[in-house]
Amino acid sequence: MGRWIVASAWPYAYSIPHLGNLIGAPLSADVFARFLRKMGEEVVFVSGSDEHGTPIEAEARRRGIHPRELTDEMHERLRDLFRRFGISYDNYTRTESPVHVDFVRDFYSKVYDNGYVFEREVEQLYCPNCRMFLPDRFVTGTCPYCGNPSAYGDQCDRCGKLLKPTDLIGPRCVFCGSTPVLRRTKHWFFDLPRFAGPLEDYVSGNERLPDNARNMSLAMIREGLEPRSLTRDNSWGIPAPFPGAEGKTIYVWMEAVLGYVSAVREWAEEAGDPAAFDTYWKSPDTRAVYFIGKDNIPFHVIILPALLMASGEGYVLPYNVASTEFLMYEGMKFSKSKGVGIWMDEALDLLEPDYWRYYLLATRPERKDANFSWSDFEEKINGELNDVLGNFVHRVLTFVRSRFGGVVPDGEIDGESSETLAEARSHAERSLEEMKGFRMRRSLQEVMEVARIGNRYLNSRAPWDQIRVDREAAAATIRTAVSMVKMLSVFIEPFLPFSAEKIWGMLALDGDVHRVTYGEAFNPVPGGHEIGEPRPLFSKVSREDLIARLEEIRRDRG
RNA sequence: AGCGGGGUGGGGCAGCCUGGUCAGCCCGCCGGGCUCAUAACCCGGAGGUCGGUGGUUCAAAUCCACCCCCCGCUACCA
Numbered sequence: 001m002g003r004w005i006v007a008s009a010w011p012y013a014y015s016i017p018h019l020g021n022l023i024g025a026p027l028s029a030d031v032f033a034r035f036l037r038k039m040g041e042e043v044v045f046v047s048g049s050d051e052h053g054t055p056i057e058a059e060a061r062r063r064g065i066h067p068r069e070l071t072d073e074m075h076e077r078l079r080d081l082f083r084r085f086g087i088s089y090d091n092y093t094r095t096e097s098p099v100h101v102d103f104v105r106d107f108y109s110k111v112y113d114n115g116y117v118f119e120r121e122v123e124q125l126y127c128p129n130c131r132m133f134l135p136d137r138f139v140t141g142t143c144p145y146c147g148n149p150s151a152y153g154d155q156c157d158r159c160g161k162l163l164k165p166t167d168l169i170g171p172r173c174v175f176c177g178s179t180p181v182l183r184r185t186k187h188w189f190f191d192l193p194r195f196a197g198p199l200e201d202y203v204s205g206n207e208r209l210p211d212n213a214r215n216m217s218l219a220m221i222r223e224g225l226e227p228r229s230l231t232r233d234n235s236w237g238i239p240a241p242f243p244g245a246e247g248k249t250i251y252v253w254m255e256a257v258l259g260y261v262s263a264v265r266e267w268a269e270e271a272g273d274p275a276a277f278d279t280y281w282k283s284p285d286t287r288a289v290y291f292i293g294k295d296n297i298p299f300h301v302i303i304l305p306a307l308l309m310a311s312g313e314g315y316v317l318p319y320n321v322a323s324t325e326f327l328m329y330e331g332m333k334f335s336k337s338k339g340v341g342i343w344m345d346e347a348l349d350l351l352e353p354d355y356w357r358y359y360l361l362a363t364r365p366e367r368k369d370a371n372f373s374w375s376d377f378e379e380k381i382n383g384e385l386n387d388v389l390g391n392f393v394h395r396v397l398t399f400v401r402s403r404f405g406g407v408v409p410d411g412e413i414d415g416e417s418s419e420t421l422a423e424a425r426s427h428a429e430r431s432l433e434e435m436k437g438f439r440m441r442r443s444l445q446e447v448m449e450v451a452r453i454g455n456r457y458l459n460s461r462a463p464w465d466q467i468r469v470d471r472e473a474a475a476a477t478i479r480t481a482v483s484m485v486k487m488l489s490v491f492i493e494p495f496l497p498f499s500a501e502k503i504w505g506m507l508a509l510d511g512d513v514h515r516v517t518y519g520e521a522f523n524p525v526p527g528g529h530e531i532g533e534p535r536p537l538f539s540k541v542s543r544e545d546l547i548a549r550l551e552e553i554r555r556d557r558g
Numbered sequence: 559a560g561c562g563g564g565g566u567g568g569g570g571c572a573g574c575c576u577g578g579u580c581a582g583c584c585c586g587c588c589g590g591g592c593u594c595a596u597a598a599c600c601c602g603g604a605g606g607u608c609g610g611u612g613g614u615u616c617a618a619a620u621c622c623a624c625c626c627c628c629c630g631c632u633a634c635c636a
Contacts, residue, residue: 010636011636012635012636014636050636053635053636054635054636055635055636056636124634135634135635136634136635137634137635137636138635152635154634154635155632187634213562215561215562215563216561216562216631216632219560219561219562219632220561220632220633223560223561223632225633226633226634228633228634229634232634251634252635252636253633253634253635253636254634256636294562294563294630294631295630295631295636296636297631297633298631298632298633299633302633303633325563325564325629325630326629326630328629363570367563367564368563368564368565368629368630369563369564369629369630370570371570373570375569376569376570376585379569379570379584379585379586380570380584380585383584383585384584384585386596386598387596387598387599388598388599390596390598391595391596391598391599392595392598392599393595394595394596394598395594395595395596395598395599396594396595397595398594398595399594399595402594403594441571442572445572445583445584448584455598455599455600456599456600456601458594458595458599458600459591459592459599459600459601460600462592462593462594463594464592464593464594465592467594536595536596537596538596539596540596
């Protein structure tokens with residue numbers, strides 16, 4: 001039996017995640033965590049709201065409220081949305097959690113004591129009106145290369161040139177439009193370059209890392225790492241613990257990544273078993289898996305491991321960083337400002353979560369960017385989720401009701417039937433192999449294959465004919481088919497937990513489908529067992545209706 | 559610009575690492591079957607020579623070189 005930390009990227013507590021964010025981290029992580037639990041592994045699945053940083057501080061200032069008021073509300077909304085999507089966190093916490101704050105301060109004290117932090121004076125743009133230093137991204141002006149009047153201090157979105165904020169012609173504060181001035185300030189830096197060697201060994205030695213993550217990281221290491229600033233002049237954040245750093249806070253990124261660690265500590269303490277923290281984070285055989293979008297690779301493959309090393313605490317390095325490519329929306333990038341995409345709250349207003357879970361997992365951007373399109377959505381939901389899976393379950397269960405009075409007949413499973421069960425089983429088992437390799441789309445496909453086999457089997461056995469001439473044979477067919485439905489409910493559970501629960505309920509089986517292990521899935525349903533009332537699991541969707549309703553929802557919300 | 563990923567029948571993808579048994583899967587299309595089921599399910603068929611060129615090899619979608627096209631990333635936004 002193994003022990004796993006499943007970590008999902010922390011959403012920034014500023015806006016609702018869209019479907020691309022959902023599949024990239026929380027949903028993928030959830031499927032994996034549920035899979036591990038069914039494998040009988042020890043799992044702790046954590047994430048939380050990332051609530052510090054300039055955007056939130058600036059927004060709070062604009063509204064004249066304390067940032068915490070903003071993040072209190074957003075944290076609750078996020079927690080609620082994840083719950084409604086069935087994301088089975090063991091701990092969904094936040095960076096304002098006292099456990100996290102203490103952990104971060106303690107962690108960086110150790111890194112400091114170990115000699116990996118140094119201070120340096122830098123010049124940075126400062127907005128006298130907002131009375132705050134401006135990160136590069138928050139300075140706007142005219143691009144010196146292409147003349148784009150709304151280039152940002154880090155990059156011009158039109159010509160793609162990388163910029164420094166001081167390159168901009170006519171720089172302005174993005175919040176108030178004032179002209180920023182250069183000011184000197186002191187910052188504390190993490191001496192990342194000193195970990196180049198160990199990092200290179202770690203990255204090149206971890207052959208599980210996806211190609212994109214490994215290659216990108218190795219290239220960065222070889223090009224030369226630079227020290228990373230650990231502090232900011234923001235007031236909203238975790239106070240830096242370094243001597244002389246009063247008034248400085250820890251840079252959000254360098255702090256929020258530690259949430260993976262602190263969230264496990266908090267979970268262990270709340271469970272009344274503080275020692276479990278060390279068991280998870282400090283046992284060399286614990287496997288820590290991170291689910292992130294590809295834009296987060298450098299932070300998880302380079303900076304996080306370096307920080308963990310620098311602490312000297314013996315924390316386990318990432319076993320894998322399961323990064324996904326991006327999801328596009330009708331061929332365009334998701335964009336809140338342009339209204340391109342679908343957001344988690346809207347999705348739940350349109351359909352039950354398993355519809356989204358199915359589509360997103362079947363379309364998961366694993367090796368290249370994938371595209372959400374309504375026509376594809378309609379096709380997959382109607383043709384696969386509804387017609388293949390939903391209809392198979394329904395036709396089997398209604399047959400038990402109408403021909404056997406709702407009682408699974410005590411048919412002896414014959415040769416053909418046991419061959420079919422074996423075939424179904426081999427696909428089910430293959431789905432587990434795919435999952436171990438983080439190929440969730442194929443894993444899901446293999447589970448769906450069980451339903452396809454079931455449909456084929458029913459057609460070839462034709463129990464509606466059998467029952468007129470050979471009730472025994474019909475009984476065998478139906479008991480076999482019911483057993484396949486059971487197999488399906490267990491194997492589909494990580495992907496579609498709500499539907500799995502419905503199927504399990506209609507089968508009226510004992511226990512909890514979320515806890516039952518894969519091994520149990522293969523035990524045939526005994527003859528004489530009475531099932532519940534079958535109800536269709538899904539219904540077909542119409543993209544015109546959905547699009548129209550989405551527009552309605554947006555109108556209502558203003 | 560550098561780096562990474564991708565280009566396979568009408569659409570969406572797998573196969574490529576470990577060359578031959580690979581041209582596969584889902585959808586769509588055409589034809590047929592069935593009627594237990596949510597006009598669902600099942601069977602058969604047409605359709606691709608695997609972005610281009612050149613090479614390695616007895617043999618290449620699969621290895622090598624060069625070229626073309628699409629997308630993304632490039633670290634102090636989170």
